[in-house]
Amino acid sequence: MSTEFVSMVGSYFRRKVSKHTLCYFFLFLNACGGGSGEDSLISQNQLPQVNAGDDQLAESGNKVELVAIATDPDGYINTISWIQTSGDTVKLSSPDSVSTSFSMPDRPESSMLTFFIEVSDNLGGFASDTVSIFHQNSPPQVSIIDDYVVIPGSTVLLTADATDLDGSIKSYSWQQISGDIVDLSGQDGPEASFVMPALSSLTDIVIEVIVSDNKDLQTIQRVRVAYSNSRPILDITSPDVVAPKELVEIIGTFQDLDGTVESYSWQQTGGVTVDLSGKDSKMLNFIAPDSDGELSFRLEATDNLGAATVEDFSLIVSEKIQISGEVTFDLVPLHQSGAGLDYDNTKISPARSILVEALDESDTVIGATTTDELGRYSLTIGTNKRLQIRVSSQMRNQQYWDVKVADNTESGSVYAGYGDFFIADKNYLERNFHFKSGWSDGHYTDTRAAAPFAILDAVYDASRKFVEVDATIEFPTLEIYWSEKNTSASGNFSEGDIGTTFYQSDKIYVLGAENGDTDEYDRHVIIHEWGHYFEDNLSRTDSIGGEHGNGDKLDFRVAFGEGWGNAIAAIITDDSLYKDSSGISQQDGFFIDIENNQIPNGGWYNEASIQSVIYDLYDSDGDGVDNISLGLAPLYSVLVSESYRTMPSFTSVYSFIDELKVQRPAQFSEIDDLVRNQNIFGFGPLGEYETNDGGIPSVLPIYKMAEVNDMGMSGFCSVVDAGVFNKLGNTIFVNFEVFESGLHQILVTQPEQTNFLVDVDFLIVGSGLPKRKAESPVLGSEELSLNLDNGLYGLAIYAYDGRRDVCFDLKISKVGE
Numbered sequence: 001m002s003t004e005f006v007s008m009v010g011s012y013f014r015r016k017v018s019k020h021t022l023c024y025f026f027l028f029l030n031a032c033g034g035g036s037g038e039d040s041l042i043s044q045n046q047l048p049q050v051n052a053g054d055d056q057l058a059e060s061g062n063k064v065e066l067v068a069i070a071t072d073p074d075g076y077i078n079t080i081s082w083i084q085t086s087g088d089t090v091k092l093s094s095p096d097s098v099s100t101s102f103s104m105p106d107r108p109e110s111s112m113l114t115f116f117i118e119v120s121d122n123l124g125g126f127a128s129d130t131v132s133i134f135h136q137n138s139p140p141q142v143s144i145i146d147d148y149v150v151i152p153g154s155t156v157l158l159t160a161d162a163t164d165l166d167g168s169i170k171s172y173s174w175q176q177i178s179g180d181i182v183d184l185s186g187q188d189g190p191e192a193s194f195v196m197p198a199l200s201s202l203t204d205i206v207i208e209v210i211v212s213d214n215k216d217l218q219t220i221q222r223v224r225v226a227y228s229n230s231r232p233i234l235d236i237t238s239p240d241v242v243a244p245k246e247l248v249e250i251i252g253t254f255q256d257l258d259g260t261v262e263s264y265s266w267q268q269t270g271g272v273t274v275d276l277s278g279k280d281s282k283m284l285n286f287i288a289p290d291s292d293g294e295l296s297f298r299l300e301a302t303d304n305l306g307a308a309t310v311e312d313f314s315l316i317v318s319e320k321i322q323i324s325g326e327v328t329f330d331l332v333p334l335h336q337s338g339a340g341l342d343y344d345n346t347k348i349s350p351a352r353s354i355l356v357e358a359l360d361e362s363d364t365v366i367g368a369t370t371t372d373e374l375g376r377y378s379l380t381i382g383t384n385k386r387l388q389i390r391v392s393s394q395m396r397n398q399q400y401w402d403v404k405v406a407d408n409t410e411s412g413s414v415y416a417g418y419g420d421f422f423i424a425d426k427n428y429l430e431r432n433f434h435f436k437s438g439w440s441d442g443h444y445t446d447t448r449a450a451a452p453f454a455i456l457d458a459v460y461d462a463s464r465k466f467v468e469v470d471a472t473i474e475f476p477t478l479e480i481y482w483s484e485k486n487t488s489a490s491g492n493f494s495e496g497d498i499g500t501t502f503y504q505s506d507k508i509y510v511l512g513a514e515n516g517d518t519d520e521y522d523r524h525v526i527i528h529e530w531g532h533y534f535e536d537n538l539s540r541t542d543s544i545g546g547e548h549g550n551g552d553k554l555d556f557r558v559a560f561g562e563g564w565g566n567a568i569a570a571i572i573t574d575d576s577l578y579k580d581s582s583g584i585s586q587q588d589g590f591f592i593d594i595e596n597n598q599i600p601n602g603g604w605y606n607e608a609s610i611q612s613v614i615y616d617l618y619d620s621d622g623d624g625v626d627n628i629s630l631g632l633a634p635l636y637s638v639l640v641s642e643s644y645r646t647m648p649s650f651t652s653v654y655s656f657i658d659e660l661k662v663q664r665p666a667q668f669s670e671i672d673d674l675v676r677n678q679n680i681f682g683f684g685p686l687g688e689y690e691t692n693d694g695g696i697p698s699v700l701p702i703y704k705m706a707e708v709n710d711m712g713m714s715g716f717c718s719v720v721d722a723g724v725f726n727k728l729g730n731t732i733f734v735n736f737e738v739f740e741s742g743l744h745q746i747l748v749t750q751p752e753q754t755n756f757l758v759d760v761d762f763l764i765v766g767s768g769l770p771k772r773k774a775e776s777p778v779l780g781s782e783e784l785s786l787n788l789d790n791g792l793y794g795l796a797i798y799a800y801d802g803r804r805d806v807c808f809d810l811k812i813s814k815v816g817e
Helices: 003-017 022-033 450-467 523-538 558-572 607-618 630-639 653-663 665-676
Strands: 049-051 056-058 063-067 068-070 077-086 101-103 112-121 126-135 141-143 148-150 154-160 161-163 169-178 189-197 205-213 219-228 234-235 248-254 263-271 285-287 295-303 308-317 320-331 347-350 356-358 365-370 376-382 386-397 399-406 416-418 428-430 433-435 478-482 502-504 505-509 579-580 588-593 703-705 715-720 732-738 740-747 759-766 767-775 781-788 790-799 807-815
Touching: 003 068, 049 112, 049 126, 063 141, 068 077, 068 653, 126 169, 141 219, 169 347, 219 308, 219 376, 234 295, 248 263, 248 505, 248 558, 285 428, 308 665, 320 356, 320 790, 347 732, 347 740, 365 376, 365 386, 386 433, 386 450, 399 450, 416 767, 450 478, 450 630, 450 790, 502 523, 523 558, 558 579, 607 630, 630 653, 653 665, 715 732, 732 807, 740 759, 759 781, 767 781, 790 807
Parallel strands: 056 126, 148 219, 320 428, 320 433, 399 478, 478 505, 703 732
Antiparallel strands: 049 068, 063 101, 077 112, 112 126, 141 161, 154 189, 169 205, 205 219, 234 248, 248 285, 263 295, 295 308, 320 347, 320 376, 356 365, 356 386, 386 399, 386 416, 502 505, 579 588, 715 807, 732 790, 740 781, 740 807, 759 767, 759 790
16 A cells, blocks of 8 residues: 555545544554454444333322433443323423432322333433333222211211312212111212111111222221110190199100100109009099199100100199289380381380289189289189180279270270180290281281370379379379370261360370371370379369460460470470371471470460470479479479469469479579569469560459459450460459458449440359359359358459450459348
């Protein structure tokens, strides 16, 4: 080989070394150098070897280690690569290392995850292997109560609380394994139930539940339900109370849910010993002893398996039993703002001091009592009577009062509620009554049963307040007439045409017609009329009544009576806002502030002035000139005093204030301040030196002075400037004194020059004389002859049905002189 050729060849193969063809270079040298082929320098690359490791089982959530073994016999491992080829995707921690790891999914979907490893050596040889990781499925976890003891007839509820940590619950399957056959319900769900059958054997009932997960791996649990031998159930029918020497029959009723009752045993355990009949049967009989007391007994029943039930009971031997209960009614208040009734805030109130009676089958009263402050009552009645309870609209207290509310449109029948008939055979019987308003959906839809009791409740408050002042007080019988037919029309009372709510002769009539004027819940109105009743019976009133209103100039007798009525209503309720509801749905009406001292046209003839004075004397709130707080007792003391009730003048603010000053001299100036603040300036019971004439000069002086046996007086005129009948100036008031007792003639005539005649009448009071009227139908004059004792007298002269100004002459003479 030439040097040039060798040089060229060497140059070529040096370039090829970088192209991995060094073997050719060696081969060429061999060919050029001569010698045998057995000593060849060329050697082939041996491939690497790799083992991915054994297949594994792995639970969900666990860490799995993949460790491969890779070798190269003639070099070294150059690259390693792990690749997942199947199953739930996971993340390998070191995919280019011999060892790698991953976390098994919590709830894998596939059962197997496969991984491929490939390695290469330094000369480019490759080797690979695979490994599989199999999911080791965990069975469902099942929690269940595995032992029950149940009585026959009971419902057994079986609950399998199953979870699967690495999957989901696929199905439930309940089935009975052994025992008396039962009807399983809910066999394909987590809860199954059945009714425990009647006991036929003592074999337990075994129920199995199979819970499968989403990979059909199962968990099996069993429940054992054992029979419980239930004790017999006893029911004893016995009277609570029996009469002495009465034949007593007691019946036992027995039931055994899982067997039969085999024996009975009655025995007496307390009380006077009695002779028992039927001690080993279902029925016990004996004659009650002849003395009152308690008898106690015991009944024992035993079933076929020996389970026993014992029950003790007792009864009372007594000629009487107690019946108690509660009586309530709906009390409808008035709106806080305005005067309408507030039905939405109706409250349940106790019916107090109400008559409660027990009636036998012949409607005979066999027991009576009254309710207490809480509306509760208690009656003692003969044992084993058949009776009913009646609650009447009558307020009764033997010491203090007797008031009833009756229906003037139903012949004066008293309202009453009746309970059902019953046998009085229990030791304590309860019968409750509730009287409803009848209001619903914006109108009265049912019987207005609460109305009479609401009226009585207002009267109770008034009466009770005076009892607190005077524990010896006795109220005369009072009748109150209310009907839902009572309207503001004037006419026949028996048809409900009463005109208004009013008092007259120990009777109060109350309006009740819906959508017109109902007064049963108007407490101020009810107490106002009760105030007239009080004046008339326990004090004195000379009021002639009639129409009146705020601002009217009234006859002073009427002004005082109405002012007193308004004031006492505010005093009893301790609410100076006097309210009266009326109108459609009882949502209208009016209200007056009794304590208001700013009275237009104030004076001795204005009821608003009178009510303001009386209320300010009572209340504890000082305002303006009101610096006095007497309470009710001093006012009551004035009204019931002998001097006030027998005074020889007519009831007025003057007579009231004069007596109050006599009894309370220390408050003279404070009383005067109140009175003068209402433009009332007169003194004494006759109102002497009064300067306020109310715009009608002829009314002063308030009392004209007359003398016996003088020439007579003329120019006494009745005027109608302020209205007619009961208004200021309609009546002429005269005062005179008798110095020599004997027969006297009082003659009132119209002047001779009068061109019209009227029916002249008069009234006389004074000096122990009962109130006397002279009311003959004679026109133009009126005469009365009567014996008069020494002392002062008062006359009230008026024209009956007077509608124009009329003047009179007066002559008072002692007969025989």
